[in-house]
Amino acid sequence: MLLFFARTATALAQPVPMVDTPYSGPFAPARHLTLMIPNPNPESSLKGLLTRAAVARLDSPGWLRVTGADRVRWLNGMVTNSIQALAPGQGCYNFFLNAQGRIQADATAFLLEDSILLETDRHRVGALVVLLDHFIIMDDVELAPIGQPGDPTGERHGILIAGPNSASVLAHLGLPVETLGSLERRLATWQDSPIELIHAHSPLVPRYELWLNSETGAASLTAALLATGACKASSADVEQLRILEGTPLYGTDIRDKELPQETDQTRALHFAKGCYLGQEIVERIRSRGNVHRTFSGFKLTGELPPAGAALTSEEKPVGELTSVARINLPSGPIQLALGYIRREALDRATPIQYPGGTATPMQLPFPI
Secondary structure: OOOOOOOOHHHHHOOOOOOOOOOOOOOOOOOOEEEOOOOOOHHHHHHHHHHOOEEEEEOOEEEEEEEOOOHHHHHHOOEOOOOOOOOOOEEEEEEEEOOOOOEEEEEEEEEOOOOEEEEEEHHHHHHHHHHHHOOOOOOOOEEEEEEOOOOOOOEOEEEEEEOOOHHHHHHHOOOOOOOOOOOEEEEEEEOOEEEEEEEOOOOOOOEEEEEEOOHHHHHHHHHHHHHOOOEEOOHHHHHHHHHHHOOOOEOOOEOOOOOHHHHOOHHHOOOOOOOOOOHHHHHHHHHHOOOOEEEEEEEEEEOOOOOOOEEEEOOEEEEEEEEEEEEEEOOEEEEEEEEEEEHHHHHHOOOOEEOOEEEEEEOOOOOO
16 A cells, blocks of 8 residues: 655645544543453462463554655654664654644654564554655655455464563473563574564563464464463453553553653653654753652552543542453452552642542552
């Protein structure tokens, strides 16, 4: 799919609209998430992720390939991190901003010899293409979604293996990853099938993504991982791990009204890379030293609230909960949440309430 257009400079000067109120357009984010998914044996599979190694299907990621002679320079001017600093095989996490500095999308970019791969939520690939295509003017850049069923360039079937023993399980199958740095990608072969190995963001336990172009090959590799000592994890287990890690999810914890520094995801920002869309706002916040609210974890005491519940202190609104879960840890059940809170409420250390209970701010990732 060729998306190479010559447009006028006037189009480039037009900012992507900032929307702070709910809407149903193509960039409308998913709303808050309360995790209450039944699990017949919730402790064992989550315990596998935290103490051993567990395997789950990767159904949520989608992929976009960026090609063309100007791909590195152009994409570097579109994202908050430094694409030009990457070596082939390396990756970085990025935000896409509008002219007002609000986050419109996120993606992990991996530099290849002949292209750049963007990994994002599969439901947002089309919207990301629309967003980026708006800024291809006289650039030699092509964008193409890849890996979907029926894709003539090949499908992509993903497996997640996570937990302290993940590297040893993979090594037993002839897939060594111990030298693979964070957000690095490497090609390997298993039973004559090509595999992409990715060391994913791992704030709590090691996470690795395995990508194959065959559903049969993915099923065979999954069976081999389970036979080698990994256990099976559900999507609910993986979501609980995300909350324990404190990793915000775009569309749930990060919406199109958030500023980058409010999310506390400094891994997405590079302050010496040069100009990009929305940079002026990001730099202004950095020079002033702070934002008024920040992303945080919370331990909940009381009823389990719905996500989106307001936080108050001394009867004044101070924040909101965006992801909420009751998690059965090996040490016992606990209620946790992710969300935003005003910094002055943190500084005063006054009690924080939500309808039905008390929220205690905690550093992320959560201690387990």
